[in-house]
Amino acid sequence: MEALWRQTKGPERDFYQGLIQLAAALVHFQKGNLAGAKELFERSERRLGTYPTRYLGVSIPNVLEQFHEFLEIWAHSPGELSLAKKHLPRVIFNP
Numbered sequence: 001m002e003a004l005w006r007q008t009k010g011p012e013r014d015f016y017q018g019l020i021q022l023a024a025a026l027v028h029f030q031k032g033n034l035a036g037a038k039e040l041f042e043r044s045e046r047r048l049g050t051y052p053t054r055y056l057g058v059s060i061p062n063v064l065e066q067f068h069e070f071l072e073i074w075a076h077s078p079g080e081l082s083l084a085k086k087h088l089p090r091v092i093f094n095p
Contacts, residue, residue, distance in 0.1 A: 001016060001019060001020055001023070002020060004016055005017055005020060011051075012056065014047055014050075015047075015048070015051060015055055015056060017047060018044045018047035018048040018051075019044075019048075019058075019091060021040045021041070021043050021044035021047065022040075022041065022044045022063070022067065022089070022091065024040050025037040025038075025040035025041045025044065025067070026088070026089075028040060029074065034071075034074060034075060037071065037074075038071055038075075041067050041071060044067075045064055045067070048060050048063070048064065049064070056093070056095075057093040057094050057095035058091060058092070058093055058094075059092075059094075062092075063089065063091050066087075066089035066090065067089045069087060069089075070087045070088060070089050073087050
C-alpha cells in the first residue's frame with residue numbers, strides 16, 4: 001500500500017496514508033506498545049475523519065469504530081493480548 005501511496009496525489013494520497021497509519025498501529029499492538037498504537041490510531045482518525053462516510057469503497061465510520069473497540073478492549077485488558085487479537089479491526093474494500 002505504501003507504493004500506491006507514494007504514486008498518488010491529492011485526497012487519495014491522504015486517504016492511503018490514513019490506512020497505512022492504521023496498519024502501523026497494529027504493528028505497535030504486535031509489539032505490545034499501546035501508547036504507540038493509540039498515537040498512530042489518533043493520527044489516522046484525524047486524517048480519515050475528514051473523508052465522506054464511504055470513500056474508495058471503504059466505510060470510514062465502520063473502520064474507525066472497529067479500531068475504537070479494539071483499543072478499548074486492549075486498554076482494559078492489557079495482559080490479555082489474545083482477547084484483543086479476537087477483535088482485530090478489518091478494512092474491507094467494497095466498491
